[in-house]
Amino acid sequence: MNKYILTKRQVVNELSTFYSFLLGFLIALMIGSIILLIQDKNPFDTFSLMFKLSIGSVNSLSSSLNKATPLILAGLGIAIINTVKLWNIGAEGQIFMGAIAVNLIYINFQLTNSTSFIFVLLVSAFIGGAFCILIPAITKVLFGVNEIITTLLTNYIVIGLTIYLVNGPWKDPGSLNFPAAAYVGKEVYLPTIFGKLSYGFLICILFTVFAHYLKNSSVFGYEMRIAGGSEMTAIYAGINAKQKAFFAMLIGGGFAGLAGGVELLSQTHRVSTGISQGFGYTAIIVAAITGMRPIGIFLVGSLFGALSIGGSVIQTIGVSTYIADIIQASTLFGALVIQFFFNYKLKRADDG
Amino acid sequence: MNNKFLETRNVTKTFGKLKALDDVNFNLYQGKIHGLLGENGAGKSSLMNILSGIYQPDKGSIYLDGEKQKILNPDFASKLGIGMVHQEFRLVESFSIKDNLTLSKSNIYKNDFLKSFKKYSEIFALNVNENEIISNLSVGEKQKIEIMKLIFNDSRIMLLDEPTAVLTPQETSQLKNSLVTLAQEDMKTMVLITHKLKEIKEFTEIVSVMKNGKMVAQDLPTKDVTDNQLIELMMGTVKTSTVNKDNEVGKIKLNVENINYTDSVNNIKKLEDINFQVKAGEILGLAGVSGNGQVELANIISGIERIYEGKIIIDNTDVSSKGVRSRKKLNLSYIPENRLGVGLAPGVSVIDNSIVKDYFHTKLGPHLSRNKTSNYLESLIKQFSIKAPNPKAEISTLSGGNMQKLLMGRELVGDPDVIIASQPTRGLDVNAVDAIHNLLIDQRNKGSAIFLISEDLDELFKLSHRLLVIFEGKIVKSFNTVDADINDVGLAMAGVNE
Ligand SMILES: Nc1ncnc2c1ncn2[C@@H]1O[C@H](COP(=O)(O)OP(=O)(O)OP(=O)(O)O)[C@@H](O)[C@H]1O
Ligand SMILES: [Mg+2]
Numbered sequence: 109m110n111k112y113i114l115t116k117r118q119v120v121n122e123l124s125t126f127y128s129f130l131l132g133f134l135i136a137l138m139i140g141s142i143i144l145l146i147q148d149k150n151p152f153d154t155f156s157l158m159f160k161l162s163i164g165s166v167n168s169l170s171s172s173l174n175k176a177t178p179l180i181l182a183g184l185g186i187a188i189i190n191t192v193k194l195w196n197i198g199a200e201g202q203i204f205m206g207a208i209a210v211n212l213i214y215i216n217f218q219l220t221n222s223t224s225f226i227f228v229l230l231v232s233a234f235i236g237g238a239f240c241i242l243i244p245a246i247t248k249v250l251f252g253v254n255e256i257i258t259t260l261l262t263n264y265i266v267i268g269l270t271i272y273l274v275n276g277p278w279k280d281p282g283s284l285n286f287p288a289a290a291y292v293g294k295e296v297y298l299p300t301i302f303g304k305l306s307y308g309f310l311i312c313i314l315f316t317v318f319a320h321y322l323k324n325s326s327v328f329g330y331e332m333r334i335a336g337g338s339e340m341t342a343i344y345a346g347i348n349a350k351q352k353a354f355f356a357m358l359i360g361g362g363f364a365g366l367a368g369g370v371e372l373l374s375q376t377h378r379v380s381t382g383i384s385q386g387f388g389y390t391a392i393i394v395a396a397i398t399g400m401r402p403i404g405i406f407l408v409g410s411l412f413g414a415l416s417i418g419g420s421v422i423q424t425i426g427v428s429t430y431i432a433d434i435i436q437a438s439t440l441f442g443a444l445v446i447q448f449f450f451n452y453k454l455k456r457a458d459d460g
Numbered sequence: 461m462n463n464k465f466l467e468t469r470n471v472t473k474t475f476g477k478l479k480a481l482d483d484v485n486f487n488l489y490q491g492k493i494h495g496l497l498g499e500n501g502a503g504k505s506s507l508m509n510i511l512s513g514i515y516q517p518d519k520g521s522i523y524l525d526g527e528k529q530k531i532l533n534p535d536f537a538s539k540l541g542i543g544m545v546h547q548e549f550r551l552v553e554s555f556s557i558k559d560n561l562t563l564s565k566s567n568i569y570k571n572d573f574l575k576s577f578k579k580y581s582e583i584f585a586l587n588v589n590e591n592e593i594i595s596n597l598s599v600g601e602k603q604k605i606e607i608m609k610l611i612f613n614d615s616r617i618m619l620l621d622e623p624t625a626v627l628t629p630q631e632t633s634q635l636k637n638s639l640v641t642l643a644q645e646d647m648k649t650m651v652l653i654t655h656k657l658k659e660i661k662e663f664t665e666i667v668s669v670m671k672n673g674k675m676v677a678q679d680l681p682t683k684d685v686t687d688n689q690l691i692e693l694m695m696g697t698v699k700t701s702t703v704n705k706d707n708e709v710g711k712i713k714l715n716v717e718n719i720n721y722t723d724s725v726n727n728i729k730k731l732e733d734i735n736f737q738v739k740a741g742e743i744l745g746l747a748g749v750s751g752n753g754q755v756e757l758a759n760i761i762s763g764i765e766r767i768y769e770g771k772i773i774i775d776n777t778d779v780s781s782k783g784v785r786s787r788k789k790l791n792l793s794y795i796p797e798n799r800l801g802v803g804l805a806p807g808v809s810v811i812d813n814s815i816v817k818d819y820f821h822t823k824l825g826p827h828l829s830r831n832k833t834s835n836y837l838e839s840l841i842k843q844f845s846i847k848a849p850n851p852k853a854e855i856s857t858l859s860g861g862n863m864q865k866l867l868m869g870r871e872l873v874g875d876p877d878v879i880i881a882s883q884p885t886r887g888l889d890v891n892a893v894d895a896i897h898n899l900l901i902d903q904r905n906k907g908s909a910i911f912l913i914s915e916d917l918d919e920l921f922k923l924s925h926r927l928l929v930i931f932e933g934k935i936v937k938s939f940n941t942v943d944a945d946i947n948d949v950g951l952a953m954a955g956v957n958e
Contacts, residue, residue, distance in 0.1 A: 116857075122852065193807075325830075327828060329828075330815075330819055330828050333805075333808055333812055334805050336807075336808075337805030337812075338801055338804075338805040338806055340802045341801070341802055342805075343764055343784070344784070344794070344803065345817070346783060346784035346788065346820075
């Protein structure tokens with residue numbers, strides 16, 4: 109019989125995720141080029157313009173990194189939760205909840221020292237994100253309810269809540285007809301490091317290091333890995349698998365909440381439905397492409413930030429900004445396909 | 461005896477290197493209930509799977525009514541009237557009884573379903589509505605539906621793979637009446653696989669015995685064979701290799717007192733009044749057919765199962781209410797029978813799996829530094845000659861023997877006071893078995909108290925000082941290995957008590 113079967117490779121190249129990303133990105137650029145060609149645009153010119161406008165100057169580079177910040181933070185949260193083999197589709201909602209928490213604390217408390225006030229607000233953002241995933245976490249560990257569905261559903265709830273707040277109790281009369289809450293005061297704006305680059309990016313670097321440590325070198329990370337591999341092994345080892353899953357979810361949700369807080373304090377400065385432009389969803393792509401590795405998320409997140417900025421400025425030459433979205437999504441698709449061939453090989457069924 | 465109805469000739473089936481069936485001849489006679497006996501892994505289920513078209517034989521042929529048949533898949537089998545009840549339930553849990561019974565396209569009672577359902581409900585003493593959802597049924601009721609499914613699919617030959625394993629004694633004797641009625645009234649031909657001699661005696665007219673993939677006795681009239689003969693056939697001539705057992709035995713390290721355990725899901729009593737002690741330097745064997753409470757007992761001793769009655773005392777410390785961690789701290793090691801899934805976490809790297817037992821000790825924590833964990837794995841690999849070239853590779857890339865060595869090594873490395881070893885050599889090749897046996901003996905000589913749970917009597921006779929036999933959750937017999945007769949052990953395992 110000449111049947112072929114897929115078999116898992118014994119040894120997978122350690123850099124395989126990186127190679128698949130590169131190849132995936134190339135494939136995505138090719139797909140992007142085809143689409144541009146169909147529109148009678150020169151792909152090379154378009155891409156070089158995107159490149160120039162996203163990282164060509166200090167200003168554009170800082171915009172790109174600012175854009176990358178929420179992507180990276182939310183992506184790190186998704187990666188932490190995935191250590192116990194669970195999926196967080198709710199980063200988008202957690203981002204909104206982080207921003208809502210910031211505004212809630214801001215309008216109800218005042219601290220004279222603005223550094224400590226900012227700190228308190230960022231902590232609230234983290235707690236807000238964690239709170240947002242609390243119900244999915246509880247239903248997961250108590251009743252085994254699929255977290256993919258519950259985290260996805262919380263997005264709709266939180267976005268609904270946001271719409272209610274900015275049209276109702278928090279509506280800023282000064283914003284005319286645009287539904288948004290009032291701006292926060294300048295004293296709690298996150299300062300910039302240089303150019304337009306916000307301190308948010310520094311927070312992002314710190315949390316990347318923290319997530320890397322937590323996932324790879326801490327006892328907690330180890331326990332999460334075992335719990336994710338097999339709940340029975342965890343019980344056998346004396347590890348409370350459910351507890352690990354619960355805390356992983358809260359911490360991961362907190363990361364996304366922090367993303368929302370940073371975005372509010374450094375970019376939008378007020379709560380509106382524009383707090384996130386799908387960061388929570390793009391973060392899933394970023395996390396998946398990198399095989400849930402924090403350092404990879406940092407790098408790919410930065411690239412995707414640049415792509416978004418590049419994509420938004422090429423409108424000037426009549427190219428739709430969606431070209432950036434297409435490239436991001438195709439990169440994931442290409443990378444996953446390539447990764448598959450790193451993990452599996454085709455084998456003739458009859459040679460044992 | 462009348463004519464052969466179904467016959468297999470020289471059937472051979474291999475899985476990789478393993479010969480699950482070796483030149484097997486097997487006969488069935490119409491309207492009779494046939495018993496099929498054999499130890500765990502003898503090949504009984506494999507033979508049934510071939511008759512029902514699930515496996516294809518490598519060699520050999522099958523004859524029905526004297527005509528050669530090629531049974532290519534379960535559909536072919538069911539057209540020929542052959543149906544099988546598997547060791548595990550194959551019902552659609554969320555469907556109703558009626559839907560399950562009429563699911564197959566070979567089903568014959570679509571139109572007069574209710575009438576036939578009533579008739580067979582009576583035969584099976586089943587008292588439920590046909591619209592009841594399967595998941596609401598008790599285990600015994602599900603088993604009845606499984607068997608009824610064969611009747612509704614017009615099976616003339618019914619292959620029943622350990623249907624009584626999940627039943628209570630009352631349900632079993634009830635099932636006996638139903639099967640006898642079916643054989644007599646509907647001329648159904650049946651094969652009953654069971655590990656219990658009592659059931660062979662009560663249910664069957666003809667019995668065949670398998671051992672290591674071979675048919676060692678065919679077409680024995682049940683009423684003329686004795687229990688002893690059957691056990692001898694099943695056990696064969698045991699090599700009874702043995703090791704020196706004159707090592708020094710010290711004080712009691714593990715004390716198990718009056719353990720009673722009821723499975724809270726099905727509310728079935730799984731363990732009854734279990735009492736024993738293991739001393740330092742002693743290997744105590746627990747013999748039994750799998751599924752008689754061994755897993756539950758091991759889980760209770762190791763602290764995984766927390767809800768039970770009785771006492772577990774390790775080294776004079778009562779740990780009955782303590783968890784896994786505190787028992788580990790008293791230097792108890794548990795090598796679970798489920799290697800990949802319990803002992804080792806699938807999908808996780810070799811290195812992560814290697815530190816499951818010790819990661820929380822200060823020598824490795826609180827930061828699990830790469831260096832410390834790699835050194836730890838290195839030393840395991842050296843000490844226990846494990847072949848694991850890539851520490852970051854997923855654990856399932858190791859061979860079975862190397863997985864087991866890693867698991868054993870990990871559990872033995874701190875010279876544990878008490879070791880629970882459950883089926884430590886199941887599925888391993890000869891060399892790996894020897895290596896594992898040597899590890900256990902070394903550990904015994906160093907003064908560990910070892911509780912060895914095994915289905916392999918060879919292994920138990922070779923290694924243990926004393927032997928207990930567990931049957932239906934009770935310790936039914938105990939032996940001193942030196943003067944024990946293997947057939948007596950076999951009889952006790954099959955539930956025969958003189
Ligand atoms: N699909 C399979 N792949 C690989 N090996 C198999 C497969 N099915 C059975 N085996 C092996 O073939 C041998 C015989 O197995 P089989 O299930 O027929 O035994 P059995 O007599 O039914 O045992 P038990 O009483 O435990 O049910 C065993 O060693 C088993 O591990
Ligand atoms: Mg079987």
